[in-house]
Amino acid sequence: MEERPFAEKVPRSADLNEQPLVILELIQRLKVRDVMTTELLVAARHTTLREVQDIMKQIKISGVPVAENGRLYGLISIDDIIRALEGGYIDEPCQKHMSTKLVVLEDDMPLSFAISYFDRYRYGRFPVLDRNQRLVGIICQRDINRTLLVELTHELRRMEELTGGSSAPQDDYAGLYFFREFPVSKFDFENAGKAATTIKQLLQERSFPARLIRRVAVAAYELEMNMCVHSLGGVLTCQVSNGEVEIVARDTGPGIADVEWACRDGSSTANDWIRSLGFGAGLGLPNVKRVADHFEIRSQEGEGTRVRAVLVLASENKPKEESQGSGGG
């Protein structure tokens, strides 16, 4: 970091310090679909520009997608309407005059992506398609501002609640928020475990208590490996908020027939090959249960599995001497 010669050290409170981080995390965490407008008024290809103009007036928007049955054909902007009025062809169908060279976004792109699009292209809005290329929404900068404001207000209120009463040092990370998502592929042993390792590093960088980091890392690693070894692939997420670390593993199948059995010590369906790689003791899920303060598993044969482990920061703030005579639990 470079230092400015006359920079003064201004004392700042912890939550102010976190603000830029919060926004960064927000725009990473939020998806285009969380922000876009889904109540769409669209025009068909044969709709006249005059009718489009009416739609724009009605709902005060400056761009109307031309789409039929979810398929996007083009976009009419207010500029197109003005030109039509000047050129005297306002009663012609939009098909003839819509812009067809469109820049679109996909609904599961992170919001940060959309923001960079607004920077890069000078359009006021982008149609949003889903994975199957169907039109599912439209996003404009106003949508982004509104959502960010709402989310930030939530975030600030939460921070105020958290940092409100006490300024004890252990509250330093209580107002912290972050979210990360890691894809996990089936049998990808080269990359398996990297998500857990990264999560561990992220928590270390933020000076979380070492014991908690270890517990989180164990839970993340076991769940990540289970998806790599037993599932068709999935996503591991780590969210820190409200003084809690939440690890969620979600995969696309094949599910677990008997969840209760699977959670018991020693239960495993791993074959010899998997065992030769070091997995299949049947201790993974019990390990996650052991380190977590809350543990939840939902699964059904033929469907996906979702495991959620929550670790509470406060549970690590207690003085360590306690381990001697801890009563119960």
Add this chain to the structure above:
Amino acid sequence: MTFAEVVAAIGGKMVVLTETADRKVRHVVGSDLMSDVLLVDEDDMMLLTSLASDQVLRTAQIVGATGVVIVNDKPVPDSMADVARELGLSLATSNLSKYEGCVAVYKALNGITT
């Protein structure tokens, strides 16, 4: 005794030497099953295993191990050494079996010479 000292005492060969080799070993785990290793709730452990895979290192990193010894004189793939360096984890080999290795470490840590 540090990890480096233990490795020397059991006649092992250091393959990747990192800072963790200077940490004191307080616990030894010998296993080829990763969940078994993760179950051990001890800090400053060293791991003896006959598996030579990246996952061994990642598991060791998760529990903050002082280092890993691959037993049975198993060759260490270059890629594994790379991962050890990347994770900053010390990696050694030994021609002892896993069981003999554990005994040798026990003796070394307790100053038993026979």
